Each structure stands twice: as structure tokens, then as C-alpha cells.
Amino acid sequence: MSGTLLRLSFLAGCFGVSLLAQTTTGRIVGVVRDSSGAVIPNVTVQVRSLGTNVVRETFTSADGDYVVTNLQIGSYEVSASTAGFKRFVQGPVPLAIEQTVRVDVTLQPGEVSESIEVTAGAALIETEQSSVSKVVDNQTIVQLPLTARNFISLGSLVPGTTAGAPGNSIVRGRQEGVALTANGQRAENNNFLLDGSDNTANFIGVVVVVPSIDAIQEFKVQTSNYSAEFGRAAGAIVNIAIKSGSNNLHGTAYEFLRNDKMDARDFFSPQRNPLRRNNFGGSLGGPVLRDKTFFFVNYEGLLERRFSFPGSIVPTPAQRQGDFSGGPAIFDPLSVTNNQRAPFANNRIPADRIHPASQRILPIWPEPNNPGDPARNFLGSFNNPLNRHQFHVRGDHYLTQSDQIMGRVSWTDTDDISRAVALGGQTTENAHKSGVVGWTRVLSPTMLNDLRFSAMDYNFNLLPDGLGTDYASQYGLPSFASREDIQRHPTISVRNMVGAGGGDTTPLLRREVFYQIVEQFTMTKSRHTVKIGGDIRLYRSNNFQPQSASGQYSFTGAYTAQRGGLYPHGFADFLLGTPQSQRILIPISYDATRINNGRVNLYVQDDWQIHSRLTMNIGLRWERDGNWFETQDRWAYIDFNNGDVVYPRTFRNPFTLPFQHRTEDIRSMKPPTNRAFAPRIGFAMRPFGDNRTVIRTAYGIFWGVPQGFILLNSASTPPPFFLRSEFNSGTTDPELRFGEFPGVSAENFIPRVPAVFTHDPRNFSNGYTQQWNFGIERQIGGNLAVSGSYVGNKATHLDRRWEGNPALPPGPGAIQGRRLFPHLGATVYQASNSFSTYHSLQMSAERRFSQGLQFLAAYTWSKSLDDTSTWSGLGGQESQFAQDPRRFDLEKGRSGFDLRHRFTLSYVYELPFRFSHRVVHGFLGGWQQAGIVTLQTGFPLTATVGGDIPNAGTRTTRPNLNGPGNLPSSERNIDRWFNTAAFTQPAAFNFGTAGRNIIDGPGTRAYTASLMKMFEITEGHRLQLRGEFNNVLNHPVFGLPNAAFGNAAFGFIRSGGGGRETQLGLKYIF
Structure with a gap:
């Protein structure tokens, strides 16, 4: 680490004091006038922290203006004094994170020894900024009901935000599993900051450290046209401030309990899911040296034991014997006359036709225990334990009134075990560390410097059920998982029923180490507040993911269906041992993929008060995303001019590759981005000259960065680094036998032509978004503010995936010979040509x-359109691949996270029970009630059809649409949510006509409430008893319907958000 620190220090020295700080501070501004309205220059203005007694001093300019920047969040007292006038004092003035508070001063004639005290609070609305944002304060964080105690849930209360699409792949684990989308931007396009330092994983854009509710002072969600100070993302900027100490010792101790006996039964479950959950912890903050040194510490633990009863389709006892009588006809792929297959006698597969490996695998599936439900004939019972611990320690020290240093360390560790049918579960391990140190120096009343260094260590592991057992060899299937730590169950996908072994993406061992040095220089001159800055970041990412080393097999039902007909029984193909595709892989070494990347950003921001009523926020940001290197030069791409696989000449390849390839003098996986300029301009006008009305408008350009996971695929999957043999069979005749890979053996593993991999183009671009907004905000009375805004944006060059080597146009015949490059196989092409509005x-x-x-x-009324909603897909909601790579225009549709209407209401109400008798009031007074109401329309989803009907190898197919796909609201039910009759199977060798995301999912009506009682023990010591009730009305919250055409559950809904959940809490506050 010492070498890295020296490099960072050198770079910081090169920049001097013109670097960036994404701060958690705010500022107080104003103008000083006399009683006649004339401005008064050279007035001494002092701003004193009521928590720490630290005083900042400045003087008014010739125009009577003053600005005090980089103030820690909290409450302040503002005073102004000059000869011939009485001293002015106003407080408390609350200051939120990144907030600009205006405190205008009117001085009255008199002696300085006299004073006028104003107790009115500052204006509720922010009058100097043109951005769209909202601060979630401490009162909201700790008082609103949060049964999961995850602050990100509160971020979705901000206008323009949603909790993310149901299938979003960046959701990970039960505690971190809350996605956030803002103003039509993808969830991975957000940037999370913790005490001003980056808190976002480079690979997939998720928040790293999720602080305890009781450790957060407040956080701010900026959704549009934020200052040039902020970058890396075009979605939301979420800046979280950890609590700090003050002159008063304060703290909490708490425990929250959940037990299934207090919950209602899930709508789709036959019984309540057993649950035991203990969430406990405490915090302590205060002085070490009064007015000088302060500390804050927090610990929180979570122990959860949750039983789940997932519903799925498993083979019946009859089907295990090959008996499919009573169901759709199955056909013999080996008995064909006049291009038609003969049906199996009595719809039964003879015992001697069942493949031996299939026979050995059968016990992995449980017997049905819910035979009356065709959509889920098995209800499992699995214990899913979750253990989590986290610490936060922060210290602040004032060397002088002009010098402050701070430091914070955060640590979190989570083990989350999720069991599933047929070894489909996994264990998620998260172990993250984050730290920051900073030094703020007041150089003069008009100049300030802030230097920070931060580091983050992100560890994320996925371990499949059955890891360490060589199941493939036990079944008589091939396996190249020679090391025990990567041996696992083969991935077996069976259409229209639950597969075995889970996905092939595990085991996964990922570590990211991130260093950041930031500094901010702020200068106030006349009516200008200028910030000049920059940002230096270094990323080190390790990834180990031996995909498919135990084999991956897909059974679609294509060969036991009639040619050109529906594919009703993937399990029948499984019994016969006729997969439509199968693959197996071996890495040339078991070293992790190691990727390094560096970024430098520069900016200048000027908040210029053009007129006493008008402020212009103008800035320019430049972002340089540097070269991406794999430390051993293990990466490759396809030259689409001739189909060559190209990899660096410096890589020593031990194999003779059986496909055309070449080497080049290249090292960087992606060329640096040197022209990412991001101009931003906005205006905030106070039309009436007071602080009660503001009109905002702004425009800006915001650059994103590619998710590291996308570039990782160019290093972790291509040959010759990972040698993968994949065999695909056409839809006409079964060309494959289960587990047979001709020419492939452990002694002589040569990747079968065609080579298969995922890669990026050499000209991969960073996406950018143009944002604009216009709005009006008005304060009514002393405590109410209302606003209305139009917010829009257009994103260009977003990431997407598609099949890069298809067999087009669709038609008969073997796929491989018709591919664009027949010497290459299926290729996931990752590029930057998507868009959104x-x-x-x-x-x-x-x-x-x-x-x-x-x-x-x-309330938000919105429309979000794109041609793909995330580079990794949205699970069963929509595919990550275009149906026809020649026609991306046919992919245009509603975004997967598009909610046309969304209304939320959050509140805290102190019940008006007052009793004069102290004892009576102690028991009957001190009650609070809080709640969150959510009303929203449904997410859209896409109908798909299994099998490669076009015979084009394009990975996804949609059915035909022959009428309205949606039903009137009055006709929708959980057994037929949409118009299933409007969908039909496309003719052979054709793509379907149904569009993307044309089905409306169910909306949400949810009410979460809490009831709290506060007991006053002694002065300054309180005890809070609270009950929190998620979905307190026990209204069914339905999940998305099954949209797999041909599935027995097509159009059914069999999952949801759970019934009423109760959490009891006890908190000691002092």
C-alpha cells in the first residue's frame, strides 16, 4: 500500500490545491442592510456551531454580501456587528448536508453592546441552487418505520425516484438488496458517497457500506443537474453523512425484534414462514476535549433465521418414470416420417430410452407436495440464516479555529445463506471496509482548502450449494473442476420446471480495492463563490469465476415436441438425454483476473449572484477514464472485419488454437476517455426578493463510467485464457448426447471450434446524459413548502449486450454454418449503442x-423509454439480449423500471395528548405515530417463448401478438393477469411480433406504519418503545406474472411482497 500512497501523494502535489472534494458540508450566505435597505460593507459576520462552539468569521463585501462555506452540518448561530449598529443574532439556524442557507440581516442603529436576537429559523427552501435534490434528515431517518432498517428505502421517497425494477441484477443480499433508480436512469448509474468519499463498487455500481440507521446524521439525494463538483454517474448522487461528536455526550442502545408469530401469512403461502430476527446495537458520541476533540462510535448486529416456502414446478412421480399421460403429447425425435415426428406410445418414454446420467440425477429433485397447483406443485421449506455485523468510528479534532482534521473507519461483514430446490441456493459473503481522513484549513475569511484521502476494500463472494463435491463424476458426466474449491453441481436448465444446480456464475470470488485523493479549494470574491477541483482514483479489481467447469446443460423440449410446435416438456428431453446446448470450460490457470484502472477528473464551479434576486450556477467538468489493464494481459476481442480473435502479443499462449487469430501490440482493454467534457448551467431566481419563492432551471451533461463487470468479461471469458467448448444443436434433429463432448478430454483439452466468449469492442464509449429541469418552489407559512417541476433527460451510448455472431437471416439448417463467422460460436457482444429518454x-x-x-x-408522473434497461437484464422481467440484432429499433419500449404514476407520503405525527400530572403524562403522553404510504402503477414486462424458433442463435425470442396484450383492470386476476390468448407461437424460422415491455405488471398499494411511546426517565434520558408494521393493512402485494409463453403458469402470479410484518423495538436515548 505504501507505494500506492506515494504515487497518490505525488499526483496530489502536481495538482496543488485545485482538486475536488465531494463534501458533506454546507454554507450560509446572506446580505447585510440597514433599516433603510442600503447595503453595509465591512460588517463582521460570525457563524458559531451550537454543538462544538467552533466559530467562523468573515466580512461583508462592498455589495453587503457574505458567504461562509464548508460548515459541518448541524445548528448554528449567526451574528453580525459593526460600529453604529446594534449587534444582530439569529439562531438556531439548521444547516443540512450540501445545503445553502440564506440568512439576510437588517441592522438597527445603536450601540454594538446592544443586541437584537431573532429566533425564527432559516427559510425552508433553498434559494441559491438550480439542482433538483432532497435532504432526508435525522428525524425522518430514525422515526419512519423501516422493518429492514435500510436507509436506501427512504431514498425512494424523493420525487422522481423508484425502488428499482424487481429483477434488477445489482440487488445483492437481503440487507443490501434495495435498488434505486432516479429520473429514468439505470440503478447502476448512481453514485453513493460516505462522508464525501466514494462508496460505490466499481464492478456493478452498488453501494458498498450500508450504514446503520443510528449511525447516519442525514443524507442527500440529488437527482438532476447537480454541481460540477459531482461526477462519475448520471443517476442519483446519494451523499451520506455519518454522525459526529459534540460537546454533549449522547448516544443510543437498541434492539429490534421480529417473530413470525406477529406476522400475517403471505398471500401465496399455506402458512407463515418461520422467522427469528434480532437487530441490535448502540452508538456513543461526545467530547474528548471540550470545544476541541470529539468522537462517535456505532456498532450494529443482525441475526436472522428465516424459513422460506418457495413455490416451483418439479417432476411428478409419473414423469420420473417417463409417463407424460394426461398432458400434451410428446414425440420421438428418432422416429420421423414426412418431416413429422411420431408420438410416443401412450405418451410414455420407454425405460430403456432414459439416459443413465438423467436417471442418476433424478433424486436431486424433491417429490411434489402441492399437486393441485399447476404453477407450483412443490412448496419448499428452507432455513435461510443471515448474520451481519458493522462498526463505524469517527473522530474530529480542531487544531485551531482555522484547522480541523477528521477521520472515519467503517467495517461491515455479512453472511447470507439462501437455500433453494435442487441445490439451487447459494451463500453470499460480504466483507467491506471503508475509511477517510481529511484536513480542512481556513486560509482567510474568503479562502478555504479541504484535503481528503479515502480507501475502500470491497469483498463479495458467491458460493453455490454443494461446493466441494464432484457431482458430475458421480453422474458419469465430464468435469474439469480439478480443484475441490471449484467443484459443484452441473447447471441443468429444464424448460417449464425448476432446474438443478443453480446458475453457472458461481463460485465467484471478487475483491475491489479503491484509493481516492480529493481536495477542494474554495474562494469567495465579490458575488462569486468559485470552486476549483479535481479527483484522482485508483482501482484494483480481482475476480475469480470458473464458469461451467462442471458443465452446463440446457433442455428446452425442442426434440420431444412436434416440429414447428410448442415446446411443452423440457423434462422429456432431459430424460432422453438430448440437450439443445451444452458447454464445459477450463481456465488455463486458476489465477484470478486482475484489472487495474485509474481516473482523473477536473472541474471549475462558480455560483455567481448576478443580482440580489438571481444566482447563476455555472460549471465545467472534465472526466478522464484511464486505460483498463489486465495485469497478465489476459483479454481479447473480435475483429469484425475478418473474424480474427485478437489478444496481446505479450501473452504467452500454451495452446494451439483451432480458429483464426492474431496478436497485436496492445495492452489496454479500453482506450482512455479524453473528451468527456460536461458543461452545466443553471439559474435560481427569487422573483419577489424574499426567501419564500424560487424559480429554478438548469441544463447539464453528465458522464457515466462503464461498469467494471462489463470489461471484466473481455478478460475472464475469451479464449485462449478460458477454454470453453460449447455444442449447440439445431431445432430439427437432436445432434447432442448428454455430457458427450467429442474431441475433448482432460488430457487434451482443445476448445472445440467454434470458440465461444464474451467481449467488448475496441471503441467502447462511456455513456453520457443530457439533463434539464424547470421548477417553482414556494414556502407557505413558516414550515410548509410546495414545489412543481418538469424534469427530463436523454442518455446516449449506454451499455448493452446482444448476440454478436448470429445466424441471420433466420432459416433452416445447422446454425453454425450460417453464423456471421462460422469459425466462432455464440458471442456475447457488449457495446455502447443503447439510449434512453x-x-x-x-x-x-x-x-x-x-x-x-x-x-x-x-407525486411523479413520468415516461421512461429505452431499448434495454440494463446491460445485465432484469431476470424474468426482460432479457438482456435483443431479439433480432439487425433491428434494435424494435427493442424500443418502456423501461423496465418505468412507473407512470407514483405517489408517496411519509409523515411523523406527535399525538396531542398532554397531561399536567407528571406521572400520568409519563404513561399516557409522549406518543408518536409515523407512516409511509406508497401508491404506484406496475412495472412492465416482456413475454418470451422458449427455444430458438428462428433457428438464428440470437438467445431470446418473443411470441407473436395478435391483439391487446393487457386486460382491463376489472378482468385481471392472479390466474390470468394479462391477455394470454393474444400471444401465439411464431412460425418456424421467424421472430415474434410482440414488442418489448408491453405487459403491465400489478401496481402497489402499501401502507407501513409505526407507533412509538417515549418515556422520560430523567432529564436527558429517554426510553422509546416502538412497534413497526410493514403492510399494516395486510393488502396483497403481487409480484410479476409469469411471462414465459408455453409455460403452464403463463399469465399466473404466484409470488408477492408478503403479508403484514411486525417489528418491535426498544431504544434508550441520552
Whole structure:
């Protein structure tokens, strides 16, 4: 690490003091006038922290303006004094994260020894910024009901945001499993900051450290046209501030309990899922040296034991014997007359035709225990334990009134075990560390410098059930998993029923180490507040993922169906041992893929008060995404001019490759981005000259960065680094036998032509988004603000995937010979040619806590369109691949996370029970009730049909659409949510006509509530008893319907969001 620190220090020295700090501070601005309205220059303005007694001092300019920047969040007292006028004092003035608070001063004639004190709080609305944002304060965080105690859930209360599409692949684990989308941007396009330092994983764009609710002071969600200070993403900027100490010792100790006996039964479960959950912890903050040194610590633990009863389709006892009587006809692929297959006698596969490996695998599937339900004839019972521990330690020290240093360390460790049918479960291990140190120096009343260094260590492992057992050899199937730590069950996919062995993406061992040095120089001159900055980041990523070393097999039902007919029984193909595709892989070594990347960003931002009523926010940002290197030069790409596989000349290849290839003098997996300029301009106008009305408008360009996982595929999957043999059979005749790989053996593993891999083009571009907004916000009275805004954006060069070597046009005959490059096989091509557009009306009403009530109501009416909603797909919601790679225009449709209407209401209400008798009030007073109401329309989804009907090798096919795909609301039910009769199977060698994301999923009506009682023990010591109730009305929350055409459950809904859940909590506060 010492070498890295020296390099970072050298780079910091090159930049001097013109670097970037993504701060968690705010600023107080204003103008000083006399009673006649004339401005007064040279007035001494002091801003004092009420928590630490630290004082910042400045003087008004010739125009009477003053600005005090880089103030820690908290409450302040503002005072102004000059000869001939009485001293002005106003407080407390609350200051939120990244907030600009205006405190205008009117001085009255008199002696300085006299003072005028103003107790009114600052304006509720922010009048100096043109961005669209919302601060979630501490009162909201700790008082609103959160049964999962995950702060990201509160981010979706901000206008323009949603909780993410149901199938979003960046959701990981039960505690971190909350995605957030903002203004039509993908969930992986967000940037999470922790105390101003990056807290986002480079590979997949997820938040790394999810702090305890009781460790967070507040956080801010910026959704559109934020300052040039912020970059890396075009979605939301979520900046979280960890609590810090003050002169008063304060803290909490708490435990939250959940037990299934307090819950309602899930709508789709025959009984309540057994659950025991203990969430406990505490925090402590205070002074080490009064007015000088402060500390804050937090610990939280989570122990959960949850039983689940997932529903799935497993083979019946009759089907295990080859008996499919009573169901759709099955046909003998070896008995063909006049291009038609003969049916099996009595719809039964003879015992001597069942493949030996299939016979050995059969016991992996349980017997049906719910035979009356065709959509899920088996309800499992699995114990899924979750253990999590986290620590946060922060210290602040004031060397002088002009010098402050701070440091924070966070550590979190999670083990999450999820069991599933047929060894389909996995264990998720998360172990993350994050730290930051900073030094803030006030150079003069108008100049300030802030230097920070941060580091992050992200560890994410996925371990499949059955890891360490060589199942393939036990079944008589080939296996090249020579090491015990990668041996696992083969991945067996069976159409229209649950597969065996889970996905082939595990085991996965991933580690990212990230270093960041940031600094901010701020200068105030006249009416300009100028920030000049930059950002240096170094990434080190290791990834070990030996995919398919135990084999992967797909049984679609293509060979026991009539030619040109539906594919009803993938299991019948499994019994015969006739897969449509099978693959096996061996890496040339068991070293992890190691990728390095560096980034440098520069910016200048000027907040210019053009007029006393008008502020312009103008900035320019430049982002350089540097070269991406694999340390051993293990990466490759396809030259689409001639089909060559190209890899670096420096790589020593031990194999003779049986396909055309060449080497080049190349090292970088992706060329650097040197022209990513991001201009931003906005205006904030106070049309009436007061602080109660503001009009905002802004435009800006925002660059994203490619997810590291995309570039990783160019290093972890291509030959010659990972040698994978894949065999595909056409839809006409079964050309493969289960587990037979001709010419492939452990002694002589030569990848069968064609070679198969995933790669990126050499000209891969970073995507960018143009954002614009126009809105009006008005403060009504002292504590209510209402707003209305139009927010839109257009994104260009977004990441996407498609089949890069298809057999087009569709038609008969073997796929391989008709591919674009017959010497290459199926190729996942990852490029940057996707787009999205977003338009919305966003309205909100917010009441600051007063007279026992606070609330935030938000409504968004929006439309988000794109041609793919994420590079990795949305599970069963939509495919990551285009149906026809020649016609991306046919993929245009609603985004997978598009919600046309969304309304949320969150509130905290102090029940007005007051009793004069102290003892009576202690028991009957001090009650609070809080809640979150969510009303929204449904997510869209796409109908698909199994098998390669076009015979084009394009990976996904949609059915034909012959009428409206959706039903009127009055006709929808869980057995037929959409118009299943409108979908039909395409004719052989044709793509389907149904569009992408044309089916409306079920909407949401949810109410989460809490009831809290506060007991005053002694002065400064309180005990809170609380009950939290998720889905308190026990209204069914339905999941997405099955959209797999030809499946027995097509159009059915058999999953949902659970019934009412109850959590009890006890918290000691002092």
C-alpha cells in the first residue's frame, strides 16, 4: 500500500490545491442592510456551531454580501456587528448536508453592546441552487418505520425516484438488496458517497457500506443537474453523512425484534414462514476535549433465521418414470416420417430410452407436495440464516479555529445463506471496509482548502450449494473442476420446471480495492463563490469465476415436441438425454483476473449572484477514464472485419488454437476517455426578493463510467485464457448426447471450434446524459413548502449486450454454418449503442417538524423509454439480449423500471395528548405515530417463448401478438393477469411480433406504519418503545406474472411482497 500512497501523494502535489472534494458540508450566505435597505460593507459576520462552539468569521463585501462555506452540518448561530449598529443574532439556524442557507440581516442603529436576537429559523427552501435534490434528515431517518432498517428505502421517497425494477441484477443480499433508480436512469448509474468519499463498487455500481440507521446524521439525494463538483454517474448522487461528536455526550442502545408469530401469512403461502430476527446495537458520541476533540462510535448486529416456502414446478412421480399421460403429447425425435415426428406410445418414454446420467440425477429433485397447483406443485421449506455485523468510528479534532482534521473507519461483514430446490441456493459473503481522513484549513475569511484521502476494500463472494463435491463424476458426466474449491453441481436448465444446480456464475470470488485523493479549494470574491477541483482514483479489481467447469446443460423440449410446435416438456428431453446446448470450460490457470484502472477528473464551479434576486450556477467538468489493464494481459476481442480473435502479443499462449487469430501490440482493454467534457448551467431566481419563492432551471451533461463487470468479461471469458467448448444443436434433429463432448478430454483439452466468449469492442464509449429541469418552489407559512417541476433527460451510448455472431437471416439448417463467422460460436457482444429518454412532472409538499407534525408528499408522473434497461437484464422481467440484432429499433419500449404514476407520503405525527400530572403524562403522553404510504402503477414486462424458433442463435425470442396484450383492470386476476390468448407461437424460422415491455405488471398499494411511546426517565434520558408494521393493512402485494409463453403458469402470479410484518423495538436515548 505504501507505494500506492506515494504515487497518490505525488499526483496530489502536481495538482496543488485545485482538486475536488465531494463534501458533506454546507454554507450560509446572506446580505447585510440597514433599516433603510442600503447595503453595509465591512460588517463582521460570525457563524458559531451550537454543538462544538467552533466559530467562523468573515466580512461583508462592498455589495453587503457574505458567504461562509464548508460548515459541518448541524445548528448554528449567526451574528453580525459593526460600529453604529446594534449587534444582530439569529439562531438556531439548521444547516443540512450540501445545503445553502440564506440568512439576510437588517441592522438597527445603536450601540454594538446592544443586541437584537431573532429566533425564527432559516427559510425552508433553498434559494441559491438550480439542482433538483432532497435532504432526508435525522428525524425522518430514525422515526419512519423501516422493518429492514435500510436507509436506501427512504431514498425512494424523493420525487422522481423508484425502488428499482424487481429483477434488477445489482440487488445483492437481503440487507443490501434495495435498488434505486432516479429520473429514468439505470440503478447502476448512481453514485453513493460516505462522508464525501466514494462508496460505490466499481464492478456493478452498488453501494458498498450500508450504514446503520443510528449511525447516519442525514443524507442527500440529488437527482438532476447537480454541481460540477459531482461526477462519475448520471443517476442519483446519494451523499451520506455519518454522525459526529459534540460537546454533549449522547448516544443510543437498541434492539429490534421480529417473530413470525406477529406476522400475517403471505398471500401465496399455506402458512407463515418461520422467522427469528434480532437487530441490535448502540452508538456513543461526545467530547474528548471540550470545544476541541470529539468522537462517535456505532456498532450494529443482525441475526436472522428465516424459513422460506418457495413455490416451483418439479417432476411428478409419473414423469420420473417417463409417463407424460394426461398432458400434451410428446414425440420421438428418432422416429420421423414426412418431416413429422411420431408420438410416443401412450405418451410414455420407454425405460430403456432414459439416459443413465438423467436417471442418476433424478433424486436431486424433491417429490411434489402441492399437486393441485399447476404453477407450483412443490412448496419448499428452507432455513435461510443471515448474520451481519458493522462498526463505524469517527473522530474530529480542531487544531485551531482555522484547522480541523477528521477521520472515519467503517467495517461491515455479512453472511447470507439462501437455500433453494435442487441445490439451487447459494451463500453470499460480504466483507467491506471503508475509511477517510481529511484536513480542512481556513486560509482567510474568503479562502478555504479541504484535503481528503479515502480507501475502500470491497469483498463479495458467491458460493453455490454443494461446493466441494464432484457431482458430475458421480453422474458419469465430464468435469474439469480439478480443484475441490471449484467443484459443484452441473447447471441443468429444464424448460417449464425448476432446474438443478443453480446458475453457472458461481463460485465467484471478487475483491475491489479503491484509493481516492480529493481536495477542494474554495474562494469567495465579490458575488462569486468559485470552486476549483479535481479527483484522482485508483482501482484494483480481482475476480475469480470458473464458469461451467462442471458443465452446463440446457433442455428446452425442442426434440420431444412436434416440429414447428410448442415446446411443452423440457423434462422429456432431459430424460432422453438430448440437450439443445451444452458447454464445459477450463481456465488455463486458476489465477484470478486482475484489472487495474485509474481516473482523473477536473472541474471549475462558480455560483455567481448576478443580482440580489438571481444566482447563476455555472460549471465545467472534465472526466478522464484511464486505460483498463489486465495485469497478465489476459483479454481479447473480435475483429469484425475478418473474424480474427485478437489478444496481446505479450501473452504467452500454451495452446494451439483451432480458429483464426492474431496478436497485436496492445495492452489496454479500453482506450482512455479524453473528451468527456460536461458543461452545466443553471439559474435560481427569487422573483419577489424574499426567501419564500424560487424559480429554478438548469441544463447539464453528465458522464457515466462503464461498469467494471462489463470489461471484466473481455478478460475472464475469451479464449485462449478460458477454454470453453460449447455444442449447440439445431431445432430439427437432436445432434447432442448428454455430457458427450467429442474431441475433448482432460488430457487434451482443445476448445472445440467454434470458440465461444464474451467481449467488448475496441471503441467502447462511456455513456453520457443530457439533463434539464424547470421548477417553482414556494414556502407557505413558516414550515410548509410546495414545489412543481418538469424534469427530463436523454442518455446516449449506454451499455448493452446482444448476440454478436448470429445466424441471420433466420432459416433452416445447422446454425453454425450460417453464423456471421462460422469459425466462432455464440458471442456475447457488449457495446455502447443503447439510449434512453425520460420526461416527468414532479410535485411535492414538505412540512418541517412543527406543532407535532412533519410530512413529505411526492407525486411523479413520468415516461421512461429505452431499448434495454440494463446491460445485465432484469431476470424474468426482460432479457438482456435483443431479439433480432439487425433491428434494435424494435427493442424500443418502456423501461423496465418505468412507473407512470407514483405517489408517496411519509409523515411523523406527535399525538396531542398532554397531561399536567407528571406521572400520568409519563404513561399516557409522549406518543408518536409515523407512516409511509406508497401508491404506484406496475412495472412492465416482456413475454418470451422458449427455444430458438428462428433457428438464428440470437438467445431470446418473443411470441407473436395478435391483439391487446393487457386486460382491463376489472378482468385481471392472479390466474390470468394479462391477455394470454393474444400471444401465439411464431412460425418456424421467424421472430415474434410482440414488442418489448408491453405487459403491465400489478401496481402497489402499501401502507407501513409505526407507533412509538417515549418515556422520560430523567432529564436527558429517554426510553422509546416502538412497534413497526410493514403492510399494516395486510393488502396483497403481487409480484410479476409469469411471462414465459408455453409455460403452464403463463399469465399466473404466484409470488408477492408478503403479508403484514411486525417489528418491535426498544431504544434508550441520552
